[in-house]
Amino acid sequence: xxxxxxxxxxxxxxxxxxxxxxxxxxxxxxxxxxxxxxxxxxxxxxxxxxxxxxxxxxxxxxxxxxxxxxxxxxxxxxxxxxxxxxxxxxxxxxxxxxxxxxxxxxxxxxxxxxxxxxxxxxxxxxxxxxxx
Amino acid sequence: xxxxxxxxxxxxxxxxxxxxxxxxxxxxxxxxxxxxxxxxxxxxxxxxxxxxxxxxxxxxxxxxxxxxxxxxxxxxxxxxxxxxxxxxxxxxxxxxxxxxxxxxxxxxxxxxxxxxxxxxxxxxxxxxxxxxxxxxxxxxxxxxxxxxxxxxxxxxxxxxxxxxxxxxxxxxxxxxxxxxxxxxxxxxxxxxxxxxxxxxxxxxxxxxxxxxxxxxxxxxxxxxxxxxxxxxxxxxxxxxxxxxxxxxxxxxxxxxxxxxxxxxxxxxxxxxxxxxxxxxxxxxxxxxxxxxxxxxxxxxxxxxxxxxxxxxxxxxxxxxxxxxxxxxxxxxxxxxxxxxxxxxxxxxxxxxxxxxxxxxxxxxxxxxxxxxxxxxxxxxxxxxxxxxxxxxxxxxxxxxxxxxxxxxxxxxxxxxxxxxxxxxxxxxxxxxxxxxxxxxxxxxxxxxxxxxxxxxx
Ligand SMILES: [Cu+2]
Numbered sequence: 001x002x003x004x005x006x007x008x009x010x011x012x013x014x015x016x017x018x019x020x021x022x023x024x025x026x027x028x029x030x031x032x033x034x035x036x037x038x039x040x041x042x043x044x045x046x047x048x049x050x051x052x053x054x055x056x057x058x059x060x061x062x063x064x065x066x067x068x069x070x071x072x073x074x075x076x077x078x079x080x081x082x083x084x085x086x087x088x089x090x091x092x093x094x095x096x097x098x099x100x101x102x103x104x105x106x107x108x109x110x111x112x113x114x115x116x117x118x119x120x121x122x123x124x125x126x127x128x129x130x131x132x
Numbered sequence: 133x134x135x136x137x138x139x140x141x142x143x144x145x146x147x148x149x150x151x152x153x154x155x156x157x158x159x160x161x162x163x164x165x166x167x168x169x170x171x172x173x174x175x176x177x178x179x180x181x182x183x184x185x186x187x188x189x190x191x192x193x194x195x196x197x198x199x200x201x202x203x204x205x206x207x208x209x210x211x212x213x214x215x216x217x218x219x220x221x222x223x224x225x226x227x228x229x230x231x232x233x234x235x236x237x238x239x240x241x242x243x244x245x246x247x248x249x250x251x252x253x254x255x256x257x258x259x260x261x262x263x264x265x266x267x268x269x270x271x272x273x274x275x276x277x278x279x280x281x282x283x284x285x286x287x288x289x290x291x292x293x294x295x296x297x298x299x300x301x302x303x304x305x306x307x308x309x310x311x312x313x314x315x316x317x318x319x320x321x322x323x324x325x326x327x328x329x330x331x332x333x334x335x336x337x338x339x340x341x342x343x344x345x346x347x348x349x350x351x352x353x354x355x356x357x358x359x360x361x362x363x364x365x366x367x368x369x370x371x372x373x374x375x376x377x378x379x380x381x382x383x384x385x386x387x388x389x390x391x392x393x394x395x396x397x398x399x400x401x402x403x404x405x406x407x408x409x410x411x412x413x414x415x416x417x418x419x420x421x422x423x424x425x426x427x428x429x430x431x432x433x434x435x436x437x438x439x440x441x442x443x444x445x446x447x448x449x450x451x452x453x454x455x456x457x458x459x460x461x462x463x464x465x466x467x468x469x470x471x472x473x474x475x476x477x478x479x480x481x482x483x484x485x486x487x488x489x490x491x492x493x494x495x496x497x498x499x500x501x502x503x504x505x506x507x508x509x510x511x512x513x514x515x516x517x518x519x520x521x522x523x524x525x526x527x528x529x530x531x532x533x534x535x536x537x538x539x540x541x542x543x544x545x546x547x548x549x550x551x552x553x554x555x556x557x558x559x560x561x562x563x564x565x566x567x568x569x570x571x572x573x574x575x576x577x578x579x580x581x582x583x584x585x586x587x588x589x
Binding site: 083085086093118120123124126 | 332359360361362363383400
């Protein structure tokens with residue numbers, strides 16, 4: 001019942017899976033450069049960005065390529081995050097750091113697939129990343 | 133998991149125990165203050181009472197032993213009539229004088245009727261909680277059940293059982309979490325079913341809203357709400373004693389069953405969702421939007437599964453009414469619970485369970501008082517009674533004290549239940565006249581939810 005809430009625990013879980021030796025996990029589905037949000041000013045100018053405002057992810061459906069990194073930037077004071085249900089990016093759930101105004105959070109997608117996500121305290125905020 | 137309900141019969145056991153224990157038990161389990169005369173108590177019993185060592189019960193006003201008092205605004209003291217504690221002492225003394233032996237037994241509660249009332253005490257978010265089973269006609273506590281964290285109480289419409297959806301942890305408030313549905317026999321109060329919910333189907337932990345969980349109209353399934361990670365409704369099959377499945381629903385809240393497989397929810401977009409889960413499928417459709425974003429619907433609507441009437445006030449006392457059937461929701465013309473003058477004078481609804489609906493008379497009861505706009509959870513001292521059909525004001529009852537929750541019994545001459553979380557007291561009024569008849573004290577730490585069986589049709 002433990003939740004993989006940080007990069008470390010996700011990597012730990014993956015390492016354990018690998019030791020489990022079925023070979024089912026060829027690579028991590030996602031990697032997170034930093035566990036905590038960073039200032040929006042640190043987001044590279046050419047980055048793929050999903051803005052969060054007015055209780056919505058402004059790009060509800062985003063299509064990217066394998067290996068791309070997506071930056072979420074919160075434009076309002078209402079705190080938001082990016083979370084995945086159990087089984088989407090890991091066996092457990094994944095809960096990204098809560099972002100204040102003008103904070104950003106990055107996730108690199110390493111595998112093709114459709115990744116539905118939501119905001120932890122606002123389950124009605126939903127969107128998806130399609131990795132091709 | 134094991135049944136942790138042994139404590140309940142023990143309270144009842146004490147009641148039938150020795151004379152000294154009887155007085156003690158009355159203090160523990162029978163917190164009530166009925167000042168009604170009990171003429172059937174024999175005179176000889178009253179004489180024998182001091183010898184039975186219960187003089188503080190018979191000689192005083194009953195407070196010390198029964199833990200209860202008569203209503204402050206009613207006649208008090210021994211002259212006002214015999215308290216429950218005095219009656220018990222007199223009976224025990226008479227039994228002793230007659231040479232009757234004391235045979236301790238586990239009692240059963242009387243058969244449920246329309247005037248039985250359940251008081252759920254969420255205890256200000258404590259890890260364990262209690263529910264009091266009370267006979268509204270007499271104001272006697274007739275039993276108790278234990279619950280975990282913020283349990284959601286449920287009562288079958290026919291009185292055949294009551295139940296709760298609850299949560300416990302392996303180390304009181306931490307460790308492994310277990311969510312479960314527990315069904316109780318209404319007379320023995322023993323659990324007749326204990327059904328675990330799977331981890332991925334955990335329920336919503338929230339201040340207890342009466343309609344966040346519900347029984348289907350055939351009383352065969354429990355429907356409970358899940359908030360996170362996504363809005364969902366869990367179905368628990370009581371006939372088979374097992375968790376059935378989690379239904380994916382839109383961004384909607386509360387559960388109002390209209391048939392064995394159809395229920396409605398209130399959605400963020402301002403509409404109702406109709407959910408049909410027959411034959412292992414989930415079909416969802418939405419009604420028209422029936423209120424604006426500025427019209428804030430409170431967390432405590434009244435609903436009668438018996439006639440499908442949903443009564444939903446806003447922060448200002450505007451009341452939306454819907455008729456819910458298996459097929460569709462029909463919206464009635466909204467009514468105003470408060471007059472224009474009252475609204476100009478800062479009258480607004482407020483409290484916890486602020487709305488009650490009496491099905492037979494088609495009347496709405498709403499807790500109101502003068503208050504600031506953002507003091508909507510503070511208690512109220514008045515109840516307005518409204519004809520649900522015409523919107524006409526029938527009565528404005530001054531309760532005389534701060535009240536957080538109200539409900540009514542569904543019999544032809546209803547009782548108005550007025551519960552104070554602040555004083556942990558249930559005040560029982562005549563719903564027609566508003567007069568207070570009796571009260572029941574010492575109901576936990578913060579009792580908030582009043583539930584009845586609608587079984588008198
Ligand atoms: Cu959010």
